[in-house]
Amino acid sequence: MSISLPALSAQLLVGLINGSFYALLSLGLAVIFGMLNIINFAHGALYMMGAFCAYFLLNIWGIGYWWALLIAPIIVGIFGMILERTMLKWLAGLDHLYGLLLTFGLALIIEGIFQNYFGSSGLPYAIPDQLRGGTNLGFMYLPIYRGWVVVFSLIVCFATWYLIERTRLGAYLRAATENPTLVRAFGVNVPRMITLTYGLGVGLAALAGVLSAPINQVRPLMGENIIIVVFAVVVIGGMGSIMGSIITGFALGVIEGLTKYFYPEASNTVVFVLMVLVLLVKPTGLTGRAA
C-alpha cells in the first residue's frame, strides 16, 4: 500500500481536531467525576449549549466569536451551577447510577427542547475573519482555524491541569475528592467549591462547543454522538484522572484519524475496541489509581 503524505497528514489533522474536542470534554468530565463523583451524562448537551450560546450571542446581540469564547462558558457554567445546586447536590453520597440517570434525563430534556425549536439540521456559524484561510506547509494544507483549535485546546487543557495539580485551590479540590468532610472541618466551604467545580467542568464543555461551532455547525444533537466517544476516552484514561484525560483525548483522536486512513471501516469502532482492551488489562484506566 503506497502512503500519500497529504492524505495521511489531513487525517492526522482531523484526528488532532477531534482529539482537541475529546480532550476538552473528557477533561470536564474527569474534573466533575474526580471531584464530585458524578458521571455527568448531560455533558454533551452542555457542549451543545455552548455552541448555541455562541450562535445566540452573534445573531441576537451581534457579539462575535472572540467574546463568545469567554461569555458562553460563563453563561453555560452558571447554568451548570444552578443544576448542581438545585438537583445534583441532593444525590451526594448515593450510588453513581442515580447521578448518571438524572444527568441522562437532563440531557434528553435539554436536547429535546433545542430540537423542538431549532430542528435537527445545523445552523451556520462563521469562522472569525482573523482565522480564515490556510497555509501551505509543503506536505499539506493547514486551515488556520483548525490549527487554532488544536493549539487553544492544548493551552486550556494544560492550564486546567496546572490549576488542579499545582495550585493551592487545586490542592483543596484534590483533598476534597478524598475526604470532603475533613476539608470542610478545616474551614473550607466545600459545598460552594463543589458547585464551582461543576461550573468549571461545564464551562469547559461549553468552550469546546464554541470552538466546534464553525467546524461542525450548531446542531441540537451535536453532543449526542461525541459524548459516547468521550466517555470511552475517560474510561481509557482513568476515571477522574486529569492528565490521563488530556493525553488520551488527543491520542485517541490521532488513532481514530490514522484508522480512517489505513482501515476506514474500523474508524468508528477503534476507540471502543481500545476501551475494551484497556478494561480487560487495566480496569482503572491507563493513568487511574485503584480505589
Place this chain on the structure above:
Amino acid sequence: MADAGMAGTAAAPSASNAAVLSVQNLEAWYGESHILHGINFDVSPGEVVTLLGRNGAGKTTTLKSVMGIIGKRAGSIRFDGKEIIRASSDRIARMGVAFCPEERGIFASLDVRENLLLPPAVRNGGLSMDQIFELFPNLKERLSSQGTKLSGGEQQMLAIGRILRTGARFLMLDEPTEGLAPVIIQQIGQTIARLKKEGFTILLVEQNFHFAATVADRFYIVEHGKIIDGFANSELQANMEKLHTYLGV
C-alpha cells in the same frame, strides 16, 4: 461542668462563663442510632482536658459533634460564648476550632508540603512552617514525599502540625498516640505540653490513660454516650481504682 451528681465535680473548674467550650445536654445520632445521651462538660482557657472511656463510649462522636460533622445533634455547644450547635463545620473551623481526627486524615493525593499548607489560616498567630519544623524536624526532610508514605508517627506529626498553622487556639486531638511507638508518644506528649505552655486550649480523646495522665489538667469519663465521672489531675491517685473499673484496665 459534668453531669450533676457525678463524683469529683468539685475538683473540676466550674467557671462556665469563662469556658472556651461549654457543652450542655449534647445528644447525637448516626442515622437511627442514638450515640450521645446528654453530654455535659466545659473546657476553660489554657486547659488540657481529656475524655477517657472504652471503645464505643462516644468520645470521638463528642469531638465530631463539637466540630459539626455529625449530621443530627441536639443540645447546646457554646464556643467562646457563641452557640455553634447549628453551625456548619467550616464555620466552626473559621471561629478557631481545629480538629485532628483519629485516622489522621492525611491526603494521599497531596505531598507533605501541600498537606501542611492545606488548612486555611483562620486567624493571625498561627505557627510558621519553621516553627512547625522545630516541633517536628522529621517533616522538613519529607516535604516532597506523598503524605501517606510517611510512617504512622510522622503522619501524626503532620496531622498536628498542619492545624497549628491555622491560628486556631482550641485544638481537638482524637487519640493522637494510637498505634505509635513509645518514643513517638513521648514526642507527642512533649508537643502537647509545649502547646499548653504557649496558651493553647486542648480537648483530647485518649484510650491511653498513662499518656493522658502526663498531659491533662482534667479528665472526664465517657460511658454509653454520657459523662459519668470527672476529676482533676491532682485527684488522679485517689480515683485510680474507680478509673480502672471504668476503663476495664
